[in-house]
Amino acid sequence: MEEGNKIPKSASSRLCCRCNERKPALKRPKTLEQICRKCFYEVFEEEIHQVIVGNQLFKAGERVAIGASGGKDSTVLAYVMSELNRRHNYGLDLFLLSVDEGITGYRDDSLETVKRNEVQYGLPLKIVSYKELYGWTMDEIVKVIGLKNNCTFCGVFRRQALDRGAAYLKVDKLVTGHNADDIAETVLLNILRGDVARLSRCTSITTGEDGPIPRCKPFKYTYEKEIVMYAYFKKLDYFSTECIYSPNAYRGFAREFIKDLERIR
Amino acid sequence: MSPFFCLCSTGSDVACCYWICCSGGLELLCDSVKMHNVNVDLENGLEQLTMKDLLAWARTNLIKERPEMFMKGDTVRPGVLVLVNDCDWELSGQLDTTLQEKDVVVFISTLHGG
Numbered sequence: 071m072e073e074g075n076k077i078p079k080s081a082s083s084r085l086c087c088r089c090n091e092r093k094p095a096l097k098r099p100k101t102l103e104q105i106c107r108k109c110f111y112e113v114f115e116e117e118i119h120q121v122i123v124g125n126q127l128f129k130a131g132e133r134v135a136i137g138a139s140g141g142k143d144s145t146v147l148a149y150v151m152s153e154l155n156r157r158h159n160y161g162l163d164l165f166l167l168s169v170d171e172g173i174t175g176y177r178d179d180s181l182e183t184v185k186r187n188e189v190q191y192g193l194p195l196k197i198v199s200y201k202e203l204y205g206w207t208m209d210e211i212v213k214v215i216g217l218k219n220n221c222t223f224c225g226v227f228r229r230q231a232l233d234r235g236a237a238y239l240k241v242d243k244l245v246t247g248h249n250a251d252d253i254a255e256t257v258l259l260n261i262l263r264g265d266v267a268r269l270s271r272c273t274s275i276t277t278g279e280d281g282p283i284p285r286c287k288p289f290k291y292t293y294e295k296e297i298v299m300y301a302y303f304k305k306l307d308y309f310s311t312e313c314i315y316s317p318n319a320y321r322g323f324a325r326e327f328i329k330d331l332e333r334i335r
Numbered sequence: 336m337s338p339f340f341c342l343c344s345t346g347s348d349v350a351c352c353y354w355i356c357c358s359g360g361l362e363l364l365c366d367s368v369k370m371h372n373v374n375v376d377l378e379n380g381l382e383q384l385t386m387k388d389l390l391a392w393a394r395t396n397l398i399k400e401r402p403e404m405f406m407k408g409d410t411v412r413p414g415v416l417v418l419v420n421d422c423d424w425e426l427s428g429q430l431d432t433t434l435q436e437k438d439v440v441v442f443i444s445t446l447h448g449g
Binding site: 084094095096097141142295298299303310311312325329332333 | 422
């Protein structure tokens with residue numbers, strides 16, 4: 071239960087629970103601790119490092135593609151992976167891999183962000199497009215199938231597109247920015263649909279080991295709020311808008327439900 | 336471009352307010368204008384503006400469309416983060432947070448693809 075006491079904004083009667091020196095900047099959703107910016111950066115990065123090491127996600131010398139959409143998760147992922155790779159000598163060759171589904175007013179803008187990320191983080195970028203791979207953009211597909219089940223089509227195409235891009239880059243692994251909130255939604259989604267097969271697979275941190283390119287999710291235990299706060303405080307460049315076809319997606323219901331649950335925690 | 340909008344307001348005389356809205360995010364709800372100067376008047380009997388008052392005011396005066404994307408009931412829609420002077424409003428009592436002159440309030444939506 072959340073504490074009811076009001077903390078006078080100017081008085082700062084509480085200090086960061088980690089360093090006990092600085093004023094707290096946020097309340098961590100993961101632990102409900104009040105933490106200052108500096109300590110937040112440290113725990114955020116260290117926890118992700120521990121997830122990477124503890125789950126043996128990578129081996130030295132591997133080429134790794136970061137699925138980058140220009141959105142909050144993938145931008146922070148690229149930044150943190152870059153940083154940790156340097157700091158802890160993972161010995162990885164990192165790349166940015168982007169998928170252009172051909173969604174006007176959504177993807178074209180976010181790709182500009184990834185192009186900036188390429189420069190900002192010094193990571194080579196490869197963009198694969200549905201049009202080139204399949205001869206169809208999502209806009210063209212939606213014109214034919216209507217506004218239902220768009221994510222189903224797009225998701226299948228995207229996975230293939232990422233595999234093809236990864237093969238082009240000759241990478242050993244693909245990482246994506248799926249966070250704890252995303253996975254919680256997926257679990258709920260699969261329960262609601264009775265998709266037992268997916269339910270059994272959807273929380274694995276690494277998937278596709280028997281396929282062309284294994285994929286892993288270093289942000290599996292990272293809360294979305296913390297990713298956004300990290301990006302905000304660090305002033306990371308990312309693009310945010312909802313895909314124009316997403317309002318019809320079933321996932322939206324799962325998301326709303328989980329957010330409501332979190333609020334009454 | 337950053338994915339948030341920011342509001343700085345006072346409860347009394349001098350208004351020193353601005354919103355910074357993001358691309359494709361919450362700014363769309365206020366005529367796509369990034370920054371606003373706003374002056375919020377206190378209701379009779381109130382000494383200080385709280386976040387609760389500010390949100391109610393914003394819903395009426397600033398949000399031009401789809402208020403349900405910004406607010407749910409008295410508070411922000413779940414998934415919208417709120418910072419007052421760059422501090423998480425969960426530290427200062429959320430809706431009960433009192434605001435002072437030249438305070439900066441930032442709303443960040445997390446409800447989009449990553």
